Amino acid sequence: MRLDKLLANLGYGSRKEAKQLLKNGAVQVDGVVVKDAKQHVDPAVQTVTLNGETIEYKEFVYLMMNKPPGVLSATEDPSSETVIDLLELEDQVYEPFPVGRLDKDTEGLLLITNDGQLAHRLLSPKKHVPKTYFAVIDGEVTKDDILAFAQGVVLDDGYETKPGELVILKSGIRSDIELTITEGKFHQVKRMFEAVGKRVVYLQRISMGPLKLDETLELGEYRELTEEEVEQLKDYQVK
Ligand code: URA
Numbered sequence: 001m002r003l004d005k006l007l008a009n010l011g012y013g014s015r016k017e018a019k020q021l022l023k024n025g026a027v028q029v030d031g032v033v034v035k036d037a038k039q040h041v042d043p044a045v046q047t048v049t050l051n052g053e054t055i056e057y058k059e060f061v062y063l064m065m066n067k068p069p070g071v072l073s074a075t076e077d078p079s080s081e082t083v084i085d086l087l088e089l090e091d092q093v094y095e096p097f098p099v100g101r102l103d104k105d106t107e108g109l110l111l112i113t114n115d116g117q118l119a120h121r122l123l124s125p126k127k128h129v130p131k132t133y134f135a136v137i138d139g140e141v142t143k144d145d146i147l148a149f150a151q152g153v154v155l156d157d158g159y160e161t162k163p164g165e166l167v168i169l170k171s172g173i174r175s176d177i178e179l180t181i182t183e184g185k186f187h188q189v190k191r192m193f194e195a196v197g198k199r200v201v202y203l204q205r206i207s208m209g210p211l212k213l214d215e216t217l218e219l220g221e222y223r224e225l226t227e228e229e230v231e232q233l234k235d236y237q238v239k
Contacts, residue, residue, distance in 0.1 A: 001093070003027065004037035006048065009093035010055060026051050061094040062230050063087070063112040064214060065222035067205075073101040073110060083110060086220055099123060099208075100184055108133075108205035109213040111233075112222070118233060122209060128162070128182035129209045129236070133189050134169075136202035141168050141175035145196050149179065153195040159185065161192060178206070209236045 001009075007018035007027070019037045021027055027034055028049045029041055041048060043057035065083055067073065072082045075097050083098050099111040099119045113119060122129050149164040162183055169176040179189055190200045206213045210232040217223060225233070 001040060001043070002037065003029070003034060003039045003041050003048075006041060006043060006093065007050070007055075009089045010057070011090050012050060012055075021050065028052075058094070060115045061091060061096050061113060062115065062118075062225040062233075063091060063096065063222045064211065064217070064225055064229075065110045065112055066213060066217035066219055067102055067107055067110040068219035069105045069107055071220075072104055073098040080104070083112060087112070087222070102205060103187060103190075103203070106203045106205065107219060108203075109208055109211065110205070111208060111211065111225075122233070122236075123184065125183065130180050130182050130207075131184070131205060131209075132178055132180040132207040134204045134206050135177050135179060135189060135193075135200050137175045137177060137193060137198050138173075138201050139175065139198040140171055140173060141166070141177050141198065142171070145198075148196055149192065153192050155185070155188075155191045155195055161185070161188070164192060174201070209233060 003022065004015050004018040007013070007021065008015045012018055012021065022035050022037050025033045025035060029039070030046050043055070044059050048055045048057070065086070067083060071086065072080045074082045075084050076082060084092060084096070094114045096112045096114040099113060100123050102108065102110055121127060146166045146168070149166040152161045152163050154160050161181070165180040167178045169178060179192070181188060185191070189203055193200050211229060214223065
């Protein structure tokens with residue numbers, strides 16, 4: 001990344017102000033004064049100092065977002081706002097990406113990180129990491145649906161899902177449920193309900209493996225994971 005961009009992204013003024021700091025000889029890379037704003041640095045391996053103070057740069061960033069509806073779970077998109085657009089520049093500088101996708105209209109827990117290994121482990125179909133969703137269903141969800149989901153249902157493309165654990169919180173012409181699944185097929189929760197003739201009208205992810213949605217986060221807000229949460233995710237083994 002360009003040095004002036006790094007300084008600006010980390011909050012050391014605008015790009016122009018960063019250029020001025022460089023011109024003044026205030027910035028060193030690995031102990032050598034660098035005045036060229038265009039110089040590329042890798043802050044994960046090089047030490048950048050400003051007026052003798054080391055600029056804090058972490059290798060990995062782990063963020064939990066309460067994803068709002070209407071925003072894409074992607075890093076960039078020409079026409080739609082993405083979850084990465086919602087991050088502060090000082091977090092964007094780590095080039096994080098969402099771990100898995102939630103539909104545009106789905107809300108709730110989204111892990112955003114630049115730790116590719118962790119993301120890979122959490123998403124690997126072999127790991128069967130459980131994800132729990134809260135949903136409002138148009139229609140009466142019944143014990144038969146619990147049994148059907150426990151066996152696995154056949155989706156519109158012929159795919160038979162792995163068993164899902166369905167809990168009915170409230171049953172009526174509109175039902176509130178929680179569903180835990182261990183896969184991440186496209187629109188899976190919505191399609192599982194379609195398979196039993198019902199429609200999801202609201203969907204929110206509330207957990208992923210050991211990670212639970214922090215309910216103090218408003219829609220669109222995010223926070224860094226605590227060290228404990230990061231450890232739990234890294235140590236997570238599905239029994
Ligand atoms: N299942 C869905 O149908 N949508 C999501 O966003 C996540 C799971």
